Amino acid sequence: MDTLFKEVINECINRRYPDMDTEGRHLLNEILVRKDIEKGEIILKEGQISHDFIIVAQGMVRQFYYKNGKDVTEHFSYEGDVIICIESILKQEPTRLMVEALETGTIYLIPNQQLQRLSKASWEVNMFYRKMLEYSLIVSQIKADSWRFETARGRYQHLMETQPEVIKRAPLAHIASYLLMTPETLSRVRAGAL
Numbered sequence: 001m002d003t004l005f006k007e008v009i010n011e012c013i014n015r016r017y018p019d020m021d022t023e024g025r026h027l028l029n030e031i032l033v034r035k036d037i038e039k040g041e042i043i044l045k046e047g048q049i050s051h052d053f054i055i056v057a058q059g060m061v062r063q064f065y066y067k068n069g070k071d072v073t074e075h076f077s078y079e080g081d082v083i084i085c086i087e088s089i090l091k092q093e094p095t096r097l098m099v100e101a102l103e104t105g106t107i108y109l110i111p112n113q114q115l116q117r118l119s120k121a122s123w124e125v126n127m128f129y130r131k132m133l134e135y136s137l138i139v140s141q142i143k144a145d146s147w148r149f150e151t152a153r154g155r156y157q158h159l160m161e162t163q164p165e166v167i168k169r170a171p172l173a174h175i176a177s178y179l180l181m182t183p184e185t186l187s188r189v190r191a192g193a194l
Contacts, residue, residue, distance in 0.1 A: 010025070020127065049092055049093065049094055051113070053109070057105065062077070062102055063083060075139070
């Protein structure tokens with residue numbers, strides 16, 4: 001097992017289910033598939049069915065979609081994060097979301113069918129699977145609440161506090177769309193004018 005693999009998988013597991021035992025970690029490690037990605041590469045396209053959970057080992061990726069001809073960023077993920085197109089993977093239906101590499105890097109795929117088989121055989125893997133889904137739902141709820149209840153400045157402040165890597169590494173146009181702002185509004189927020 002390469003060092004990157006071991007470090008990232010342990011970080012990812014520790015964020016979701018730190019009590020996972022060695023056997024559960026070993027079972028999970030056996031089904032992971034490494035994939036090197038290039039900046040700008042579309043990892044999952046609109047209309048495809050998502051078959052994998054994605055763990056980001058190196059680099060940054062984003063989930064996005066098109067609405068009224070505009071590109072809208074749904075989520076950013078970087079080292080140790082899991083990306084799930086939850087509706088597509090659970091219902092095995094085509095997704096409207098896309099996943100794009102914002103940086104050259106490495107991801108690990110967790111094939112859903114193999115994860116489901118392991119979840120039936122191992123309580124530890126089942127708990128990790130559950131924790132990934134719970135975390136995804138919580139993140140979605142926090143984002144929805146931010147859109148509903150926070151001002152533009154509040155949304156930007158929250159992003160700076162909770163995901164400073166996004167502020168440092170993602171293009172401003174993607175940050176603006178993630179925060180439901182125009183790039184001009186984001187510039188005014190960053191300058192303190194709003």
